[in-house]
Amino acid sequence: MVTINDPIYHQAPVGRDFPVHVDLIERVEVIRGPGSSLYGTNAFFGVVNVITRSGERVGGLEVSASAASLSSYGGRIGFGKRWQTGLDLSVSAAAYDSAGERSVYAKAYDSPATNGGMAVDADHERALSAHARLSYGDLTLSGVFGTRDKTIPTAPFETVYNDPRSRTTDTTAYVDAKYQRRFAGDLSVTARLYWDRYAYDGYYALDQTDTGLPGRVAVNRDTGLGHRWGLDVQAMRPFLEHNRVTLGAEVRQDLRIDQRNFYEDPAVLAVAPSPALDDRRRAWVAAAYLQDELRVADWLILNAGVRYDLYDSFGGEMSPRGAVIVRPAAKTFFKALFGHSFRAPSPYELYYQDGLVSQKPNPDLKPEHIQIAELVWEQYVGDHLRSSLAAFSYWADQLIDQQIDPKDGLAQYRNVRRVKSDGAEIELEARSGGGLRGKLSYTYTRTHDRDDDAQISNSPHHLAKLNVIVPLLGDRVFAGAEGWFMSSRQTLQQASTSPAAQVNLTLHAARLVGGLDISAGVYNLFDDRKGDPGGAEHRQDIIAGVGRILRAKATYRW
Numbered sequence: 001m002v003t004i005n006d007p008i009y010h011q012a013p014v015g016r017d018f019p020v021h022v023d024l025i026e027r028v029e030v031i032r033g034p035g036s037s038l039y040g041t042n043a044f045f046g047v048v049n050v051i052t053r054s055g056e057r058v059g060g061l062e063v064s065a066s067a068a069s070l071s072s073y074g075g076r077i078g079f080g081k082r083w084q085t086g087l088d089l090s091v092s093a094a095a096y097d098s099a100g101e102r103s104v105y106a107k108a109y110d111s112p113a114t115n116g117g118m119a120v121d122a123d124h125e126r127a128l129s130a131h132a133r134l135s136y137g138d139l140t141l142s143g144v145f146g147t148r149d150k151t152i153p154t155a156p157f158e159t160v161y162n163d164p165r166s167r168t169t170d171t172t173a174y175v176d177a178k179y180q181r182r183f184a185g186d187l188s189v190t191a192r193l194y195w196d197r198y199a200y201d202g203y204y205a206l207d208q209t210d211t212g213l214p215g216r217v218a219v220n221r222d223t224g225l226g227h228r229w230g231l232d233v234q235a236m237r238p239f240l241e242h243n244r245v246t247l248g249a250e251v252r253q254d255l256r257i258d259q260r261n262f263y264e265d266p267a268v269l270a271v272a273p274s275p276a277l278d279d280r281r282r283a284w285v286a287a288a289y290l291q292d293e294l295r296v297a298d299w300l301i302l303n304a305g306v307r308y309d310l311y312d313s314f315g316g317e318m319s320p321r322g323a324v325i326v327r328p329a330a331k332t333f334f335k336a337l338f339g340h341s342f343r344a345p346s347p348y349e350l351y352y353q354d355g356l357v358s359q360k361p362n363p364d365l366k367p368e369h370i371q372i373a374e375l376v377w378e379q380y381v382g383d384h385l386r387s388s389l390a391a392f393s394y395w396a397d398q399l400i401d402q403q404i405d406p407k408d409g410l411a412q413y414r415n416v417r418r419v420k421s422d423g424a425e426i427e428l429e430a431r432s433g434g435g436l437r438g439k440l441s442y443t444y445t446r447t448h449d450r451d452d453d454a455q456i457s458n459s460p461h462h463l464a465k466l467n468v469i470v471p472l473l474g475d476r477v478f479a480g481a482e483g484w485f486m487s488s489r490q491t492l493q494q495a496s497t498s499p500a501a502q503v504n505l506t507l508h509a510a511r512l513v514g515g516l517d518i519s520a521g522v523y524n525l526f527d528d529r530k531g532d533p534g535g536a537e538h539r540q541d542i543i544a545g546v547g548r549i550l551r552a553k554a555t556y557r558w
Contacts, residue, residue: 007226019146034341036319055080242295331380515557
């Protein structure tokens with residue numbers, strides 16, 4: 001598995017910056033709980049594993065086009081095939097462009113000097129992506145490229161409001177070679193060698209009054225560039241009749257971790273230092289891990305694992321995880337899960353500064369830690385109904401938060417927070433032989449600061465979700481409905497957002513004429529624009545959401 005979190009900010013792309021088009025996804029696996037015992041840093045609450053389609057699953061040529069509200073258009077072309085020789089090939093390229101909302105209103109900027117709080121034509125987004133996968137025998141080669149350019153309408157970091165020059169570009173690319181083979185004695189060996197590249201380029205329109213140039217606006221460039229390679233080797237073999245052991249090792253080297261902040265405007269260069277930041281580094285991490293699954297009896301499974309990561313910057317981290325699975329009846333399962341995970345501080349948190357204007361580095365940051373305990377009861381009724389009930393507790397220590405140093409008034413990332421979270425979750429899933437499917441879930445969570453018991457911002461108490469898929473015409477036409485509810489959340493300024501709810505409806509028709517598939521959807525049916533808490537970089541305490549979206553898509557397969 002290739003980690004997609006970037007090497008500079010350690011963020012995972014979750015929007016149009018995700019480099020794999022959704023049509024290429026075969027399935028998504030969610031591994032709940034602390035995952036550092038197998039995956040290392042950033043596997044705090046769980047791991048999301050995205051598996052792409054093979055050439056055999058694509059099975060020919062695909063062309064698709066989509067159109068949606070906000071002048072949004074997308075297209076993709078792909079090809080996949082598996083030959084009798086065993087060669088399997090899948091290739092794809094996609095593009096997306098959206099004008100975004102014509103105007104975005106922000107009450108915090110509602111004044112004549114800032115266009116009455118209206119940001120006009122400042123929400124544009126475009127993305128390009130490409131993917132290739134080739135496998136033959138035990139060897140699989142894959143490559144991904146994705147870039148996303150997004151204009152920023154919310155004016156973060158004190159940028160000038162209603163200035164479309166403020167935008168960011170994120171580019172991700174990687175190549176990966178995987179060798180997987182099963183030997184005698186059921187020994188399975190997997191080796192993966194990869195190289196990836198991440199580039200960030202931010203353009204921020206800033207008022208230059210503080211530099212002695214009142215009335216002048218200049219674009220500040222903030223860039224990040226990361227190159228890294230890695231090797232992961234894993235061996236899995238059963239011992240005796242009921243014991244399966246996995247042993248692995250990983251090494252990763254960051255060849256480049258570059259961060260820069262500078263102006264290109266000659267007038268600003270004459271009065272302000274540039275570059276304010278020019279930080280170039282290299283780093284490495286090595287790890288070894290051991291996982292063991294023991295079937296004590298037909299009704300009892302014990303699972304344990306531990307991983308040790310060694311960083312050149314702050315030293316070692318030990319990450320254990322364990323599980324006890326009891327099966328008192330054929331369709332009844334009880335699980336007790338516990339573990340420890342960590343998140344290493346990112347190079348941005350460690351070393352970023354902007355010329356001692358607002359932020360300074362902290363190279364002494366330590367990793368964040370979390371301990372998790374969870375109890376789960378799963379019950380299957382017949383072949384069509386599944387229910388689960390879970391209770392969990394999280395203890396997080398040394399959480400990294402940005403603080404203001406009273407000595408100089410500069411912001412700095414520090415290990416300052418201790419958080420406790422307790423909650424419960426219930427889930428019901430049902431399906432019929434005729435294709436009718438439904439899933440209902442509800443989660444209650446209370447997350448608070450362990451030092452003063454204060455509620456954590458942007459942390460709702462209640463979450464509920466309902467999904468229903470209804471067959472309308474055999475296995476060719478389906479209707480889908482999704483609804484979710486989220487209770488109020490506290491903002492950074494100690495206010496609260498309003499409770500929010502959303503309903504999405506979709507209609508999908510497969511093989512209408514030859515290989516033609518058509519789908520249509522309406523998202524946010526009731527036009528609920530209740531907002532989300534703003535971040536520390538925003539003047540807005542609450543940022544309004546997007547309204548109703550209509551979307552249509554057609555795909556033809558040969």
